[in-house]
Amino acid sequence: MRLLEYEAKNLLSACEVPIPRGKVFAINELQAIAAPIVLKSQVPIGGRGKLGGVQIVRRQSDVESIARKMFNLKIKGFLPSKLLAEEILDISREFYFSLNINRQTAAIELLAHAGGGIEIESQDTAAFFRRDIVNEKFESLADELADYLDIADKAFLLQDIIENAYRCFVDNDCLMLEINPLILTKDGRLIAGDAKITVDDAAAFRHLDWQFEDNSTEHNFVILNRDGAVATIANGAGLAMATVDAVVASGLVPANFLDIGGTATSDKVLDCFRQITTLDNINVIIINIFGGIVRCDEVARAIIDAQRQIPDLPKLAIRLSGNRESEARQLLAQYNLPLFDSLEAILEDIS
Known part of the structure; x- marks a missing residue:
């Protein structure tokens, strides 16, 4: 579960890591924000600063107009429901x-x-x-x-x-x-x-006080090596870790760990592709899904949508097995996207 910036800072502050003075606010709370201030879009993705998601506002008369623009600014597919206003540091x-x-x-x-x-x-x-x-x-x-x-x-x-x-x-x-x-x-x-x-x-049972927004995705995305050439998508922490380990064992360098969870929809899987494309050196994405609760045809639709919507999508190596596998195979065949029978077959093909 990836936290929003203000949630992460709340945890750090509770452990006595110094953070800037700040306030989180929604669009109906603009009147409470006083300049000079730094406004920061609360979206679960990096690269905000280069995309307009961080703005320094020095004049009070500019606060409302800039904040409203930021509330309506999508960043890599995410639209904020909150902004963070912080002191300007020297x-x-x-x-x-x-x-x-x-x-x-x-x-x-x-x-x-x-x-x-x-x-x-x-x-x-x-x-x-x-x-x-x-x-x-x-x-x-x-x-x-x-x-x-x-x-x-x-x-x-x-x-x-x-x-x-x-x-x-x-x-x-x-x-x-x-x-x-x-x-x-x-x-x-x-x-x-x-x-x-x-x-x-998976450790939420130990933290009954957790009340994070978690409005971004229902998956864990962890960067392992920004220079890695192989991205991975799997469902379930065990399968995701096994996929990463298999990539390493084959002599390749995995860039990430990504578990889409057990109830991933087409939109959420598509978001996984968007996160992967923020990594610069990927030349192949391994998709290793065992369909239980997750429907293989939902994943297939997300793969097709990703090819349509994301320019320069890296090569895809796909294994979908289980729930609605045959429907997924038919969908992907229409777009000349073959399925591999096993992860081993994928690794042999890309090694």
């Missing part, structure tokens, strides 16, 4: 900071870069700071990271960020926690300027 530097699950080492990995912000995806992956968090040795890790970021005098602040973000990650069953940018202000504070968090919805 920025000295911007860093990238994230925690992810390193599946190879079965550890929580800290990933950081000295050049955060909207251009982070263009950074050389070899230049990132990468460390597994082992035995919760936060002080030494903070010293290392402070040296890497060239802010040695802020090591004690970094230690608080690392320790509290780690606590947020563990306590909330996170799959991914990203702060981009982590802002160093001119008065020497470290603040989470933007935040993305994906929580494991």
